[in-house]
Amino acid sequence: MFWPMLAVALGFLGLAVLAVLAVRVFVETQRLARQVEDSTHRIGRAAEDLERATEKAARSVDAL
Known part of the structure; x- marks a missing residue:
């Protein structure tokens, strides 16, 4: 009886x-x-920041 009870306890x-x-x-x-x-x-915010910076750079190039 000991071994079956031990097996159940270990299970x-x-x-x-x-x-x-x-x-x-x-x-x-x-x-x-x-x-x-x-x-x-964070990646989404960085992409938006990059897009805004690109637009500003494009306007600066057009101004030249």
């Missing part, structure tokens, strides 16, 4: 470890998603 422990790891993966995935979103917004 439960294994599932608990997998559950903890799954939660950690989920949390890190959410953090990565927030970082990607932030980077996307």
Whole structure:
């Protein structure tokens, strides 16, 4: 009777470890998603800034 109970306990422990790891993966995935979103917004702002600078440079060239 000892070995079956040990096997069940170890199986439960294994599932608990997998559950903890799954939660950690989920949390890190959410953090990565927030970082990607932030980077996307930064790239968008940089593209807009570059577009405005290009327009100003084109006007300066036309003025010459």
